Amino acid sequence: MTSVLAGPLSAINYAEPWYVQIIKALLIFAIGFSLVPLVLLYERKLLGRFQGRPGPNRVGIYGSMQPLADIGKLLFKEQFKPRGAIGWLFIAAPLISMVAALATFPLIPFSGAPQEILGTKVGLYGLDSDIGLLIFFAFSAIGSYGILLGGWSSTSKYSFLGAMRGAAQLISYEAAQGLALLGVVMTTGSLSLSEIVDKQDHMGLWFLVPQIVGAFIFFVATLAEINRTPFDLLEADSELVGGFMTEYGGGRFALYYVAEYVHLVVAGAMFSTLFLGGWNIPFWNGAPGFLDPFVVLAKTLVIVSIIIWIRATLPRLRYDQLMSFGWKILLPLATLNALVTAIVLVAL
């Protein structure tokens, strides 16, 4: 492959024809959306195995139709809106959550060099922007509006408490999450996700090794962002019944549900992109290009499994513990990490 074609297309100022973009966007959306039921089933199966039970195994072969049955059941539920709920906000909130979750999906690069498909060079990603990371942050911040508005507009006390926790959670992890990636950005010198992977490719070293502290902080903050154990206090079912989604049911609840699992997939993919070298296969430089998307998916699966493992093992933190953890440990640690990385980079 020539050096011009190695690397993202945006770097050489090349944009694909509009029809290619539309087709690949549709394709990636279809793949991303169909990952949701798969991950849903995977989580339930894996949790079952962790807990010494088979997990869903009645609907379809090996329980394979369970997610569809779940969604189907939700669609046949009554549309419910509590008296006094702020109508349009109540309806818009789950939509915001889902759109924001899905909008981060095209950012994930699935392959390095553009692949020749039917005579056209196609980069295997929805969108490769030189502000990719910022878009990612922006949409994950918008996603928490879905939670805040949903909890607040329900006019239920439990929902309100859930929303309050959502706000607390957001302000505890976001600053640390942003700071944790500074090291990666400094080393790469770019915010483009595919360039970050390229850099790891060239260094022959995943960012997990030099940026281990950043990786840890980012992972923890991501857990908080996608409301997974041990930071699932927004929907702490033993305390707040359903948290911010107490009043939601049927299709609207399905949106939150889908958003949660899209978040899970994106979190896994984003971590493998930033710290696990994306499509890079260690000790195999001449890997064929068509393997790249599968490598990314495999690494995503590993991270998703770890997140599920954590869910099976750890209890919930209390919300003030989360806040002091975010402010007193993660934030100073992330700042120090950024500072040390900057010094090392400039000194070398």
Add this chain to the structure above:
Amino acid sequence: MEVSADDEKTGSGGHAGGPDREAATGSREQDAPATKGERDRGAKIADQTSATTPEADTDGQPDEGGGSSPSADPQAESPATATATALQERTEREAEWEELARRYRADEATIDFSTQLGAVATQDEAELLTINMGPHHPATHGVLRLLTTLEGEVIRDVKPIIGYLHTGIEKTAEDKAYWKVIPVVERMDYLAYYFNAMAYCGAVEDLLGVEVPKRAQYLRVIHLELNRIMSHLVWLGTTMLDLGAISILWYAFRERETVLDLFEYSSGQRMHTRYFQIGGVVEDIPAGWATKLQRFLDEMPTRLDQYEAMLSKNEIILQRLKNVGVLDARRLQEWGVSGPLLRAAGVPWDLRKATPYSSYDDFDFKVPVGTIGDNYDRYAVRVAEMRESVKIIQQALDGLPEGPTITEDRKVALPPRHELATSMEALIHHFKLVTEGMRVPEGEAYFPIEGPRGELGCFVRSNGSSKPARVHMRDPSFVNLQAFGDMARGEYIADMIATLACLDPLLGGIDR
């Protein structure tokens, strides 16, 4: 508002403490008999009891709720004077009750319900949020209602309100023959059915003066301790679920399943087994049961090690449990709290040691105690208790004596089946027992045992017939719940839920 006020009455009763509440109920019961007919009936009852009760023997301690039951003074020379004295005392007591009722109503009038149940916005401090946790809430372990006042997420006040699972079991028991009461009382605290049966059978045996065979006593101990392990396992699983650790529930229930299988094997039922009889146990353990039990005993300590590896070294669990819900031993004793909660605060009070029953003094076991009485101590004490229970069962199994499993007293226990074919006497006893039941001499008995949640006592009063005149349970969940407000005030919601879970209340036992 009327309904809320009623709820509140129950709630403040539960909050204010046992004796007060008993007095209140007593007075409320006596609100009505202002009419003449009622008075006459009362007098008649007094007459009857004094005439037929020359001496009421009190074997056990008298019930603390005696105020609600009209028991006449037995000091009487002749029936006529006895009636007169009884009548006089009756009127005196009624006057006393009316005075109490008047005071209670005056008290009630001063309670400002609006501050507790009214809209939040009308309160002076608009930052406060009043929220109902329960009765329909996943973490209230049944149908407990917690009227909670929050400031942010911090609990400013919490009032447990009970009565949503009232089943009237104590009243039902008064209409059943003595041996038919056992399955009824077993259903009160539905995780400690052997304990309920034990307390009731113990009280009745005290009244009857029946000697329980040694083998039956040992079998009782084995089943009681298995039941304790089972109850603590449910507690462990659900408490950790409330803390967000979901997997431990399945592990705990896996072991609980083994225990329930053992119960099923020995008695035919998994829950509410009715294995304990008055005078012993219903039948001997089946062949092979001891082997299964031994397998369980060998496995359980390693399982407990695994739980502790998962929980006791988990930083998040430690942070969530340590120094949360602390209440010192003095306050706990003032509230009448007993069981693991009191032991967690460092008081080695265990009725198995203090007043050994059912041969508990034969066994060598320790009473685990905590230090400061926080949720972590409560957790540690219960896990240690499971280990001690395993030790007790092992000793009981090893030293299980031979002999009958139920008393030979034919007036109490059914004769063996084969005797019915040959012995006329046995047939008559069988007929009498099945149709009428046993007659129990007059008197009162209180039989306290160490349940999984604390002192579980049964008070039985007999009037000489084949049905108990009064059955009352001192359920530890009910008494322990009183201390909940003190524990939870000033904590976060999440900690309140954890504290409630560590309190281990069982609504079936609380509401009865």
Add this chain to the structure above:
Amino acid sequence: MLRSYLPLLIFLVLSTGVGAFFVMANTLLGPRFKRRPTTVHEDAYESGLPSDVQQGFRFGISFYLIAMLFLLFDIEVVFLYPIAVELKQFGTFALVETAVFIVLLFVALIYVWRRGALEWK
């Protein structure tokens, strides 16, 4: 360059579409009642008891304090990103500037910490 953002736009449209589809399908498939739902039916959930409906819950005061802090540090992040991208080009000058900036904020964090603004009860 803006042309390469087309996929993102498609994603936004598609996900809104799918979301709307879910809600629509629910409206079509879900049970419908001839009569108007009762007041109890429309009540917000409060553990099975009638709840006093109130709009506009208020967040506690302490939230605003932390939210201000959060804004401060989030802006720190926003400022740091452009520098981070070009750090190698600017070299020591940018490093010193960044270090001073970070240290100042760090001191502020420690000050706030010591003053107890991060405590929650």
